[in-house]
Amino acid sequence: MKTQVAIIGAGPAGLMLSHLLHLEGIDSIIVECRTREEIEGTIRAGVLEQGTVDLMNATGVGTRMMREGHVHHGIELQYNGIRHRVNMYELTEGKTIMVYPQHEIIKDLVARRLKDQGTIYFNVRDVSLHNINTDTPKIQFRKEENSELLEITCDFIAGCDGYHGPSRKMIPDEIRNEKKQIYPFGWLGILAKTPIANPELIYANHDRGFALISTRTPQIQRHYLQVDPNDDIANWSDDRIWSELKTRVETKDGWTLPDGPIIQKNIVSMRSFVCEPMQYGRLFIAGDAAHIVPPTGAKGLNLAMSDVQVLTKGVAAFYHCGDKDKMQRYSDIALRRVWKAQRFSWWMTTMLHRNHNHSPFERGIQVSELAYVTSSRAALTSLSENYTGLPIEWGSMEALHSQV
Ligand code: FAD
Numbered sequence: 001m002k003t004q005v006a007i008i009g010a011g012p013a014g015l016m017l018s019h020l021l022h023l024e025g026i027d028s029i030i031v032e033c034r035t036r037e038e039i040e041g042t043i044r045a046g047v048l049e050q051g052t053v054d055l056m057n058a059t060g061v062g063t064r065m066m067r068e069g070h071v072h073h074g075i076e077l078q079y080n081g082i083r084h085r086v087n088m089y090e091l092t093e094g095k096t097i098m099v100y101p102q103h104e105i106i107k108d109l110v111a112r113r114l115k116d117q118g119t120i121y122f123n124v125r126d127v128s129l130h131n132i133n134t135d136t137p138k139i140q141f142r143k144e145e146n147s148e149l150l151e152i153t154c155d156f157i158a159g160c161d162g163y164h165g166p167s168r169k170m171i172p173d174e175i176r177n178e179k180k181q182i183y184p185f186g187w188l189g190i191l192a193k194t195p196i197a198n199p200e201l202i203y204a205n206h207d208r209g210f211a212l213i214s215t216r217t218p219q220i221q222r223h224y225l226q227v228d229p230n231d232d233i234a235n236w237s238d239d240r241i242w243s244e245l246k247t248r249v250e251t252k253d254g255w256t257l258p259d260g261p262i263i264q265k266n267i268v269s270m271r272s273f274v275c276e277p278m279q280y281g282r283l284f285i286a287g288d289a290a291h292i293v294p295p296t297g298a299k300g301l302n303l304a305m306s307d308v309q310v311l312t313k314g315v316a317a318f319y320h321c322g323d324k325d326k327m328q329r330y331s332d333i334a335l336r337r338v339w340k341a342q343r344f345s346w347w348m349t350t351m352l353h354r355n356h357n358h359s360p361f362e363r364g365i366q367v368s369e370l371a372y373v374t375s376s377r378a379a380l381t382s383l384s385e386n387y388t389g390l391p392i393e394w395g396s397m398e399a400l401h402s403q404v
Pocket residue numbers: 008009010011012013014031032033034039044045046047048102127160161162163164165166187189268286287288289295297298299300301302303304
């Protein structure tokens with residue numbers, strides 16, 4: 001098989017990249033190691049930045065999102081049992097966020113790629129990358145266990161295969177610079193059948209730990225609790241989860257959280273991670289393959305979407321103008337936004353989670369930071385512009401941006 005861009009991974013990064021390339025008249029093939037049902041059923045992110053919403057709409061895949069998603073004009077921050085509304089719409093002069101689940105985006109993108117005759121191989125095995133430092137890279141894979149090895153030759157490989165995929169490790173050790181931080185926090189996430197708890201998301205700091213109240217549909221809600229990252233979900237009965245959530249988000253003025261049957265629960269650990277550079281030879285890595293943020297800033301999926309926009313511009317310049325240089329700037333341009341999102345995610349995480357190793361002094365500083373942020377228009381504006389999404393700094397690609 002032959003294509004222009006071989007894409008490993010059908011997550012938000014791989015699928016959106018394939019869609020954007022198609023709109024530029026560039027051919028791609030996606031190989032994905034999970035089944036279509038699995039990728040369309042995995043519950044993950046929920047918050048889309050304004051730029052992600054605009055991208056979905058501008059490229060014709062936003063219809064269902066606009067119908068079924070929920071536009072939020074702000075969030076609420078809570079500490080010491082008191083809520084503080086952050087009016088992001090007003091502070092950013094009209095920006096909002098959209099609550100629309102990641103797996104629905106996956107469904108929309110898969111449906112559109114298949115409608116546009118795109119090729120996606122689901123449930124593949126043994127994906128490997130070859131010749132990435134030559135003009136003729138290729139990937140190999142099997143359609144199923146023990147079946148013959150198939151080969152896709154291509155001009156470029158896009159590694160969109162998440163944190164555990166094989167792509168990043170193909171960048172030689174002496175070139176790959178990985179920067180990381182592990183947090184002593186985990187998130188226990190639930191999906192529950194209850195009415196909507198609050199019109200906007202609540203990020204709550206409490207002595208017992210952080211809690212987040214989010215939503216999915218009018219009937220199904222998504223909430224998170226800070227737990228020990230090594231804790232076992234078996235230790236968390238539904239009663240214990242509700243009791244802990246209620247304690248952490250109750251307010252002094254008597255607000256209570258509606259409860260109901262929990263239909264899914266799991267624990268994820270939290271890390272910050274950046275791989276520099278995001279390119280080696282003819283391999284480009286994007287999304288979680290290149291960087292991980294702790295989920296408190298709701299940035300992971302959104303960064304995957306901005307990476308692939310930058311990559312598409314570079315690849316399009318190569319095919320449309322024969323310009324190889326623009327593509328070489330992919331890593332620099334993408335990393336600028338990645339680092340800003342890393343800073344914001346780290347800041348939200350440290351401000352909102354309860355670090356039980358902290359001294360009373362450090363806890364005092366944390367509460368004082370919350371008091372400052374919730375009372376300063378400057379701080380609230382900074383939070384709002386980061387949360388609704390910073391622009392891509394095209395820099396030296398600016399000219400290209402207007403051309404392609
Ligand atoms: P992935 O979604 O991980 O996709 C990679 C794909 O590659 C997968 O389908 C995988 O099966 C496939 N793959 C892996 N290895 C191979 C292989 N060897 N061969 C073929 N295919 C392979 N982000 C936000 O923006 N907002 C939020 O509100 C938010 N909340 C979150 C809440 C939680 C609890 C979690 C866990 C994450 C959250 N995120 C959020 C982060 C977001 O889900 C990820 O950043 C996003 O999925 C990254 O997309 P991706 O396409 O880069 O990677």
